[in-house]
Amino acid sequence: MKYISTRGQAPALNFEDVVLTGLASDGGLYVPESLPKFSAEEIQSWAGLSYQELAFKVMKPFVADCMAEEDLKSLIDKSYATFRHKAIAPMVQTGHNEWVLELFQGPTLAFKDFALQFLGNLLDYILKKRDQKVVIIGATSGDTGSAAIEGCRHSDNVDIFIMHPHERVSDVQRRQMTTVIAKNVHNIALEGNFDDCQNMLKASFADQSFLPSDRRLVAVNSINFARIMAQIVYYFYSAIALGAPNREVSYSVPTGNFGDIFAGYLAKQMGLPIKQLIVATNQNDILHRCISANDHTKKTLVHSLSPSMDIMVSSNFERLLFDLYDRDGSAISQLMDGFKSGGMALTDTVMERLQSQFSSYRLDDDETVKVIAEVFEETEYLLDPHTAIGLKAGREVRADQETPVVNLATAHPAKFPDAVKKAVDIAEPPLPHHMSDLFEREEKYTVLENDIQKVHSYISDAL
Numbered sequence: 001m002k003y004i005s006t007r008g009q010a011p012a013l014n015f016e017d018v019v020l021t022g023l024a025s026d027g028g029l030y031v032p033e034s035l036p037k038f039s040a041e042e043i044q045s046w047a048g049l050s051y052q053e054l055a056f057k058v059m060k061p062f063v064a065d066c067m068a069e070e071d072l073k074s075l076i077d078k079s080y081a082t083f084r085h086k087a088i089a090p091m092v093q094t095g096h097n098e099w100v101l102e103l104f105q106g107p108t109l110a111f112k113d114f115a116l117q118f119l120g121n122l123l124d125y126i127l128k129k130r131d132q133k134v135v136i137i138g139a140t141s142g143d144t145g146s147a148a149i150e151g152c153r154h155s156d157n158v159d160i161f162i163m164h165p166h167e168r169v170s171d172v173q174r175r176q177m178t179t180v181i182a183k184n185v186h187n188i189a190l191e192g193n194f195d196d197c198q199n200m201l202k203a204s205f206a207d208q209s210f211l212p213s214d215r216r217l218v219a220v221n222s223i224n225f226a227r228i229m230a231q232i233v234y235y236f237y238s239a240i241a242l243g244a245p246n247r248e249v250s251y252s253v254p255t256g257n258f259g260d261i262f263a264g265y266l267a268k269q270m271g272l273p274i275k276q277l278i279v280a281t282n283q284n285d286i287l288h289r290c291i292s293a294n295d296h297t298k299k300t301l302v303h304s305l306s307p308s309m310d311i312m313v314s315s316n317f318e319r320l321l322f323d324l325y326d327r328d329g330s331a332i333s334q335l336m337d338g339f340k341s342g343g344m345a346l347t348d349t350v351m352e353r354l355q356s357q358f359s360s361y362r363l364d365d366d367e368t369v370k371v372i373a374e375v376f377e378e379t380e381y382l383l384d385p386h387t388a389i390g391l392k393a394g395r396e397v398r399a400d401q402e403t404p405v406v407n408l409a410t411a412h413p414a415k416f417p418d419a420v421k422k423a424v425d426i427a428e429p430p431l432p433h434h435m436s437d438l439f440e441r442e443e444k445y446t447v448l449e450n451d452i453q454k455v456h457s458y459i460s461d462a463l
């Protein structure tokens with residue numbers, strides 16, 4: 001399978017090169033040239049498969065020309081062996097035809113483990129084959145950093161440097177990163193905010209001369225298509241469990257960078273009968289405004305109780321726009337240039353297409369806390385603030401009561417104790433067993449000034 005850029009100017013690449021390349025040279029994002037399609041009979045025949053078996057069926061066409069079948073199987077098995085729950089992505093019922101898909105059973109308690117456990121193993125596999133080493137630099141406001149570190153800690157061919165804003169991530173989130181003590185894992189606490197971390201990341205990608213000549217940078221954020229691919233699987237897994245392909249299923253997804261819900265959109269294009277895809281946002285609601293009112297103006301970012309969705313520019317939205325604009329790379333190029341300098345207005349046709357594929361809803365912090373309290377009262381089930389936003393959006397926007405709604409639970413409540421404690425009268429939402437000693441573990445990180453020379457010499461000294 002070939003992969004092409006959303007801006008139409010960069011060369012087409014195969015899967016392996018897409019994984020190593022990140023952003024395309026024309027500034028676009030890579031997408032498959034054409035998607036695999038599965039017939040209803042084929043999906044029917046997958047009923048009862050384990051998560052790993054199903055992952056193999058779904059991912060195979062994306063990687064077929066780069067990887068032997070046995071290799072893909074063993075990468076999948078290795079990646080999901082670190083999950084605590086045997087079902088990998090279990091479901092819990094919270095109401096009539098209302099389900100929570102628990103995507104937090106991986107090592108760092110957030111859905112990002114689904115993609116990053118796989119990506120870590122995949123990079124290791126590709127790099128060993130090529131006898132290459134790479135450097136990963138990531139910027140994190142929380143969940144991505146720990147999931148990336150857990151994914152790469154055992155990779156001999158990867159050195160990983162994760163920058164987080166010093167004293168601005170929660171203790172649980174910091175400790176999940178800094179207590180991983182390994183030769184190839186480096187945590188940098190940057191004296192600045194998350195934007196400073198991201199700017200440092202962008203500047204490092206733009207000029208990689210600080211690296212030894214045999215090394216290059218690899219991106220592990222959700223512009224990496226391998227992450228999206230791995231996330232398609234749990235849409236199939238949950239829908240089949242609820243009766244697909246003979247029954248339609250709807251999804252509500254707490255959304256930030258638009259990666260997770262974009263995977264759902266691809267699942268639908270590939271043949272899964274998805275009725276509604278609901279984009280749920282917090283106060284940083286540019287996607288809700290865009291979908292409901294064609295308002296794509298940037299506003300000041302506010303810090304919410306659901307920090308992993310505090311995002312203004314959702315990179316993966318460009319992948320969707322590419323489809324909505326009939327895959328016209330130069331149209332996307334123009335649109336994104338305009339967006340950089342303020343906003344973008346979509347044409348009527350594009351708005352119609354957008355609204356036929358997606359619904360949306362937004363919640364502020366007070367409403368989020370209310371939902372956590374409400375659902376706990378109804379069911380004694382504890383939601384994390386991100387999941388709460390998705391669940392409420394599902395309740396408000398679902399088209400009917402007959403179609404099951406699956407709400408993606410993107411994080412474990414123990415990861416966001418502040419929001420949970422505001423809603424429910426408990427001392428502290430308990431950490432799962434394997435992490436109960438998190439606060440006793442040794443930490444290792446380096447505080448650095450927000451100065452590119454200092455960061456780069458720290459990195460080159462560590463290699």
Ligand SMILES: *Cc1c(COP(=O)(O)O)cnc(C)c1O
Pocket residue numbers: 110111112143144222254255256257258259260261308309386410411
């Ligand atoms: C990353 C994240 C999100 C947002 O997912 P996107 O793919 O960026 O839209 C939502 N909730 C949690 C807990 C996350 O970590």
